[in-house]
Amino acid sequence: MTQDRTSFVYITYIASTPEKVFEAITRPDVARLYWGHENVSDWAPGSTWRHVRDNDERPVEIVGKVVESAPPHRLVMTWTGASQASEPDSYSRVTFQIEPNDHGVRLSVSHDDLQVGSGMAAGVSKGWPLVLSSLKSYLETGRGFDLSGRARAA
Template sequence: MTYLPTARDALSQALTDPKFTRKYWFGCWQACVWAKSDPWKPMFPDGRVANGEVLEIDPPNRLALKWRNKFRPELRDEGFSHATFERDPSGDAAKLAVIHEIDRPNSKFIAFVSNGWPAILCSLKSLLQTAPQYCDPTLPTDPASRSLPSGQQQCDVAVGLLQCMRIGAK
């Protein structure tokens, strides 16, 4: 779980808009219509395409996806996992909880994504703090109004985010 400096609607857009996703997900974007049961395909800059499905979509509250890693045999063999993004308002910010689970004890896949989600969330938070106009058109676009107070870190330490996230087997 992390708190992001944006409105819940804008966060919902940030999670689904492929142009915005590329900016914080290290060049990855998603090909999707964003309707229940539709295919969800993360597209990687090196040409790889993952496969998944939208299980639930309730903007701006919740998004649930299923996917499998088909690029690494030891992860592919574990089958599909479920990633749920729960969003709640919290003052001027939005609280985002990412729950990634698979019905398999001691999952290598969950261990793998446990290293990825903190980096992705850190990148998203940094982008929202330094360039909020990408996500929320109601926020000021003047660079002086976007600057962080002296000494404020761009994002939470990845380990701290990982400890807050509810990641594990079902």
């Protein structure tokens, strides 16, 4: 039996450029400053990517494949817990849509195909709003939230 699926969509406006937003998502050294993780990949379609925490006994938390990469406007990737990578039904999909706007950038993050009631669905429903708020703060002020427990400075 196939489990029910759910999705989340988050939209934020950032006083920045599409290039800087895309870079903040895809460059490990920049993502670490507001996310507390590094997103590691060459970002070519079909490539693997890893969501790496540098201060945890489980350093690789999330893994997946790059589905589509059209810098600086769109990035689509699969997403699952590293411990569930061999379970095809555990994968969900994240789409970053980055569009110029009169106020800077409109960033839309869709996380779909999540298993209803799963730990992953619960985690991302709380995690994305915090991460995206930290990204916005980082790009607009040079300082994101301390999501890793260590002080961050740009």
